[in-house]
Amino acid sequence: xxxxxxxxxxxxxxxxxxxxxxxxxxxxxxxxxxxxxxxxxxxxxxxxxxxxxxxxxxxxxxxxxxxxxxxxxxxxxxxxxxxxxxxxxxxxxxxxxxxxxxxxxxxxxxxxxxxxxxxxxxxxxxxxxxxxxxxxxxxxxxxxxxxxxxxxxxxxxxxxxxxxxxxxxxxxxxxxxxxxxxxxxxxxxxxxxxxxxxxxxxxxxxxxxxxxxxxxxxxxxxxxxxxxxxxxxxxxxxxxxxxxxxxxxxxxxxxxxxxxxxxxxxxxxxxxxxxxxxxxxxxxxxxxxxxxxxxxxxxxxxxxxxxxxxxxxxxxxxxxxxxxxxxxxxxxxxxxxxxxxxxxxxxxxxxxx
Amino acid sequence: xxxxxxxxxxxxxxxxxxxxxxxxxxxxxxxxxxxxxxxxxxxxxxxxxxxxxxxxxxxxxxxxxxxxxxxxxxxxxxxxxxxxxxxxxxxxxxxxxxxxxxxxxxxxxxxxxxxxxxxxxxxxxxxxxxxxxxxxxxxxxxxxxxxxxxxxxxxxxxxxxxxxxxxxxxxxxxxxxxxxxxxxxxxxxxxxxxxxxxxxxxxxxxxxxxxxxxxxxxxxxxxxxxxxxxxxxxxxxxxxxxxxxxxxxxxxxxxxxxxxxxxxxxxxxxxxxxxxxxxxxxxxxxxxxxxxxxxxxxxxxxxxxxxxxxxxxxxxxxxxxxxxxxxxxxxxxxxxxxxxxxxxxxxxxxxxx
Numbered sequence: 263x264x265x266x267x268x269x270x271x272x273x274x275x276x277x278x279x280x281x282x283x284x285x286x287x288x289x290x291x292x293x294x295x296x297x298x299x300x301x302x303x304x305x306x307x308x309x310x311x312x313x314x315x316x317x318x319x320x321x322x323x324x325x326x327x328x329x330x331x332x333x334x335x336x337x338x339x340x341x342x343x344x345x346x347x348x349x350x351x352x353x354x355x356x357x358x359x360x361x362x363x364x365x366x367x368x369x370x371x372x373x374x375x376x377x378x379x380x381x382x383x384x385x386x387x388x389x390x391x392x393x394x395x396x397x398x399x400x401x402x403x404x405x406x407x408x409x410x411x412x413x414x415x416x417x418x419x420x421x422x423x424x425x426x427x428x429x430x431x432x433x434x435x436x437x438x439x440x441x442x443x444x445x446x447x448x449x450x451x452x453x454x455x456x457x458x459x460x461x462x463x464x465x466x467x468x469x470x471x472x473x474x475x476x477x478x479x480x481x482x483x484x485x486x487x488x489x490x491x492x493x494x495x496x497x498x499x500x501x502x503x504x505x506x507x508x509x510x511x512x513x514x515x516x517x518x519x520x521x522x523x524x525x526x527x528x529x530x531x532x533x534x535x536x537x538x539x540x541x542x543x544x545x546x547x548x549x550x551x552x553x554x555x556x557x558x559x560x561x562x563x564x565x566x567x568x569x570x571x572x573x574x575x576x577x578x579x580x581x582x583x584x585x586x587x588x589x590x591x592x593x594x595x596x597x598x599x600x601x602x603x604x605x606x607x608x609x610x611x612x613x614x615x
Numbered sequence: 616x617x618x619x620x621x622x623x624x625x626x627x628x629x630x631x632x633x634x635x636x637x638x639x640x641x642x643x644x645x646x647x648x649x650x651x652x653x654x655x656x657x658x659x660x661x662x663x664x665x666x667x668x669x670x671x672x673x674x675x676x677x678x679x680x681x682x683x684x685x686x687x688x689x690x691x692x693x694x695x696x697x698x699x700x701x702x703x704x705x706x707x708x709x710x711x712x713x714x715x716x717x718x719x720x721x722x723x724x725x726x727x728x729x730x731x732x733x734x735x736x737x738x739x740x741x742x743x744x745x746x747x748x749x750x751x752x753x754x755x756x757x758x759x760x761x762x763x764x765x766x767x768x769x770x771x772x773x774x775x776x777x778x779x780x781x782x783x784x785x786x787x788x789x790x791x792x793x794x795x796x797x798x799x800x801x802x803x804x805x806x807x808x809x810x811x812x813x814x815x816x817x818x819x820x821x822x823x824x825x826x827x828x829x830x831x832x833x834x835x836x837x838x839x840x841x842x843x844x845x846x847x848x849x850x851x852x853x854x855x856x857x858x859x860x861x862x863x864x865x866x867x868x869x870x871x872x873x874x875x876x877x878x879x880x881x882x883x884x885x886x887x888x889x890x891x892x893x894x895x896x897x898x899x900x901x902x903x904x905x906x907x908x909x910x911x912x913x914x915x916x917x918x919x920x921x922x923x924x925x926x927x928x929x930x931x932x933x934x935x936x937x938x939x940x941x942x943x944x945x946x947x948x949x950x951x952x953x954x955x956x957x958x959x960x961x962x963x964x965x966x967x968x
Contacts, residue, residue: 263839263842263843263846264789264812264837264839264840264842264843265787265839266711266712266759266788266789266813266840266843267711267712267843267846268710268711268712268713268714269714271710271711271843271846271847271850274846274850276846276848276849276850276853277849277850277853278849279672279675279849279853279854280672282671282672282674282675290671293671293672295670295671295672296670297670298670299666299667299669299670300666300669300670304669305666308661308666308859309662309666313652313653313658313661313662314652315828316652316653316657316825316826316827316828316829316863317648317649317650317651317652317653317825317826317827317828318635318643318648318827318828319632319633319635319646319648319821319827319828320827320828320830321635322632322635346699346852346855347852347854347855349851349852349853349854350851350852350855353851353852357621357624358619358620358621358624359619359620359621360621361621361622375850376850378850379847379850379851406619434618435619436617436619459617460619468672472669472670473669473670474669474670474671474672474673474854475668475669475670475671475672475673475857475858475859476669476857476858476859477673477854477855477856477857484617486616486617486618487617487619489616489617490616490617490619490620490624493616493620493624493627493629494624494732495629496629496630496631496632497624497627497629497630497728497729497731497732498702498703498706498729498732499699499700499702499703499706500629500630500632500702501632501700501702501827501830502699502700502703502830503830504828504829504830504857504859504860505828505829506661506828506829506857506859506860507857507859510669
């Protein structure tokens with residue numbers, strides 16, 4: 263820390279991204295990336311597009327991408343904002359609307375960090391004993407509500423009716439639904455954004471569109487809320503998406519067939535993998551995301567995480583209550599999950615001896 | 616504006632980027648882009664690099680780019696931060712160090728916007744009658760100082776000794792030198808960052824490296840100041856540079872030969888163009904940037920700007936004191952500047968009639 267840092271940031275704790283380990287023959291299942299590459303049309307858009315124009319600033323409105331998203335979801339371009347990953351969109355949300363913020367105590371680890379960054383008064387709301395969000399706890403609050411649906415790292419979803427009740431009973435406050443993982447089997451709340459003026463849906467192309475490496479996030483919501491998000495962007499970094507990201511994002515959104523194919527592959531793998539893990543004695547929460555949150559029955563979560571790591575299988579573990587006993591496993595390719603199961607059998611076998 | 620926006624942002628005025636007009640046969644000299652394409656090695660790095668890895672998050676430390684910059688400038692990687700354009704770096708600077716900020720009243724138009732965005736107390740310091748920064752006005756101030764060198768939109772530089780005096784007499788405050796345009800003939804203040812712990816240099820690859828479309832900014836400074844900037848980044852958007860930007864940026868920094876060649880071409884064009892404009896009766900400030908700031912003697916700045924625009928030549932004009940009579944003209948290719956001169960002769964000729 264330098265002696266010039268503003269006092270208010272002295273105690274701020276930055277977010278810790280999931281590690282990007284550099285091991286040989288690593289099976290990397292720790293940051294919820296898609297195991298399949300981006301659509302061939304995305305690659306063509308990058309490789310066959312004009313590169314001479316990289317000398318020019320990108321379009322600060324990112325019209326090509328905004329229009330593609332609007333068309334895909336059947337909304338007006340005025341209902342769409344785009345950002346440098348959904349993290350940046352969420353940052354703008356906290357900045358613009360974060361006077362007071364509520365979110366689940368166990369959820370995306372960046373939520374409390376954003377709150378500190380933007381000096382928001384915030385209150386994490388505990389999950390129930392089954393690690394579920396309790397919708398009743400969000401009825402009639404006095405601040406902005408941020409809900410990941412499905413929630414991370416549990417993968418469990420909220421009932422659409424429950425979300426609508428939260429929106430209706432918080433008419434004076436914005437309800438933000440973070441749908442980073444919704445494409446893998448959760449009903450989107452986008453229809454609510456057309457019915458109510460206090461709902462915003464945030465999505466990312468990092469997971470279901472295999473573009474974590476290109477940093478593209480979206481927000482869909484009422485025109486005035488989108489205007490406010492863009493006001494933050496134009497007061498912070500107007501050219502936040504580079505030319506190749508705009509191009510790649512638009513191509514990804516347009517290739518719906520590829521998206522559905524790879525999404526279905528992930529869902530299918532999640533299905534058999536969940537079953538198999540349960541057979542091995544794991545408690546596996548009902549996931550609608552591209553990861554599962556699970557707990558071994560014979561060893562601790564910490565031990566399981568460490569033993570996997572020794573065998574070059576990296577998953578994510580949080581050494582804190584009440585999720586210390588669980589690990590979060592990203593759904594990879596069939597062969598990756600097969601390998602994880604073999605390794606798990608090996609670990610459990612050694613422990614029984 | 617939505618009814619959810621935080622009160623403190625209600626009156627904030629976002630930055631207005633230079634327009635990106637869509638005219639046929641346009642000569643675009645309004646946003647200080649480089650007229651030459653990025654290095655062929657940058658294009659190869661994008662086109663021949665692995666695209667399969669776009670499914671993975673980029674390296675949040677952007678090591679490949681940080682290392683390239685450190686090697687190029689002969690500093691440690693710990694002295695380098697990178698961002699999504701120098702705008703994002705500047706945003707982090709204001710956020711981290713902006714309790715109170717001083718900058719010239721005529722300078723980069725984003726400086727006061729950042730101050731509003733991050734709730735900084737700020738004081739613009741007037742230029743002298745010749746539109747020069749008066750170094751004495753920056754001696755012994757009580758806040759962070761932001762100086763563009765060369766200054767925008769004048770293109771005039773500060774004497775290195777004057778900068779060192781400012782740094783020395785403000786030992787308790789950070790002095791930030793924004794060198795967006797320094798590559799075109801201004802002595803860099805990077806050596807000062809090794810001598811003093813209160814100087815930070817900010818640069819961009821948008822101008823001298825022809826990569827406006829890829830959004831890459833740098834900061835070079837004392838390790839603790841760099842740590843603070845990265846603390847802001849990791850509390851806001853850790854994956855701010857996508858994989859292709861990191862790759863392109865590193866390749867651009869490494870191709871010094873191409874950089875020098877295109878830079879020299881811009882400098883040469885600036886030389887003859889300045890002379891020719893003076894012959895046409897313009898006052899042209901002594902520019903060390905890739906643009907010139909100039910004033911016609913027979914018509915107003917506003918009229919000149921508008922007449923150029925009618926003829927599909929777009930430059931930048933600010934309708935405010937004391938620079939209303941000037942226009943800022945980006946240095947393009949020889950043929951662009953030749954065309955601008957022809958058009959200018961035409962405009963002046965019509966006015967004389």
